[in-house]
Amino acid sequence: MFLLASVELPAQKNYVQYVDPMIGTGGHGHTYPGAVVPHGMVQLSPDTRLDGWDGCSGYHYSDNYIYGFTHTHLSGTGCLDYGDILLMPMGTAPSPDNKVYGSSFRHENEKATAGYYSVRLDDENILAELTATTRVGFHRYTFSANIANVILDLKHRDEVLESSLKIINNRTVAGLRRSKAWADNQYVYFVIEFSAAFTKSDNWKDERSLVDGKDESGKNLKACFSFDSKTVMAKVAISAVSIEGAQRNMKAELPGWDFDKTKADAERIWNKELSKIDVTGGTHKQLRTFYTALYHTMVVPNVNMDVDGQYRGRDNQVHKATGFTNYSVFSLWDTYRGAHPLYTIIDQKRTIDYIQSFLVQYKEGGRLPVWELSSCETDCMIGYHSVPVIVDAYMKG
Secondary structure (H helix, E strand, O other): OEEEOOOOOOOOOOOHHHOOOOOOOOOOOOOOOOEOOOOOOOOEEEEOOOOOHHHOOOOOOOOOEEOEEEOOOOOOOOOOOOOOOEEEEEOOOOOOOHHHHOEEOOHHHEEEEOOEEEEEEOOOOEEEEEEEOOOEEEEEEEOOOOOEEEEEEOOOOOEEEEEEEEEEEOOEEEEEEEEEOOOOOEEEEEEEEEOOOOOEEEEEEOOEEEOOOOEEEEOOEEEEEEEOOOEEEEEEEEEOOOHHHHHHHHHHHOOOOOHHHHHHHHHHHHHHHHOOEEEOOOOHHHHHHHHHHHHHHOOOOEEOOOOOOEEEOOOOOEEEOOOOOOEEOEOHHHHOOOHHHHHHHHOHHHHHHHHHHHHHHHHHHOOOOOOEEOOEEOOOOOOOOHHHHHHHHHHOO
């Protein structure tokens, strides 16, 4: 049996232990194993596949090669998109070729829990660890060799409409990646801060090395940052609005460098979220199935605004959410029958925010969402299923 928790349950009850993010990453599940907090704007996860229907999430369990770690991912969809802002550690000479900077890996060297992912990269024996806040991805790389490089690839995966990269100082870089795939005009501004100063940077444009790549724009930009340290951390904040928005997101959510605390905070947030349904009885396997399924209902929809409330609307203009949190990734043809009725029971505050998001999309785009992704209407699938979502919530008061 299960109980809907109306009050916070004792902290010692560990729901996170039953979540296995690897479930759904094989077959045709199209899920990803990486780090995300509930409904987070950042989904930081490894990319093992560049295209194809079973590459929708960027990861497939049958693969044994990681191209890098990107900050946006889709879960359970039937179309491919996201995979923005790739970072990848490497312990050999810099290269813009993903067949060189990527690495093989083995599943026995992976660990995935709610809010955390780690893998040992076989080619150069590098331990990569990932965690996240709502709008910031947090990387920790532990190198075994004396060479410590981190690749940044802004061309990775889908079609780039425009991109830019600016080296602000020897610890901070920023830029934009605007791309086209399922969403036909997706904006991802970013700011990356490193825990240590990089001693040099190598920059490429259209696969050609640049003498001075401190401020570049184009459709194929890559860089490599070299460090004199065996442990390198990187924080990556994103925004659909501006670089300044990404900077504010980082300052508000992750000003420090305590990776283990950030990981523990993500786990605590997940434990509270999962405690909304308390299951008694059942085997460990049954509890794992239940809480992993519940977890997957809570990774989407995703926050779609900066900490100051600014967001990019369906009209491609910047707006400010007042009195609600703006969300994106409304797979309504898939979710109106099961997920959204569940949200009206266990997540009433977000349900109101979802409907408010629908209404501003109507105001800014002329229609309620059909299958909205990153402030773009994909018009995927039939029907107008935002209407029954609104009616269901209204009928439940």
